[in-house]
Amino acid sequence: MSFLMPKVYVPPAPPPPPPPASASDEDTQRAAAMAEEATMKARRKKGAGATIVAGALEQDAATGGTGGTPTLLG
Secondary structure, three states: OOOOOOOOOOOOOOOOOOOOOOOOHHHHHHHHHHHHHHHHHHHHOOHHHHOOOOOOOOOOOOOOOOOOOOOOOO
């Protein structure tokens, strides 16, 4: 035996699985309707993404954005 040959028996690889069955027209139409319904639900649901946060309106320019006393760092 050569050093390139394995010392253990390696069984042959199993045969490849059969190709998947194609979908019928009814299944394709049902999937398209479900996808359209899901996109419509996602458009209706806005949640926190639609909230506009403008920040505090009572901030002075002298105090900066921190709301406290001015520091050396700004």
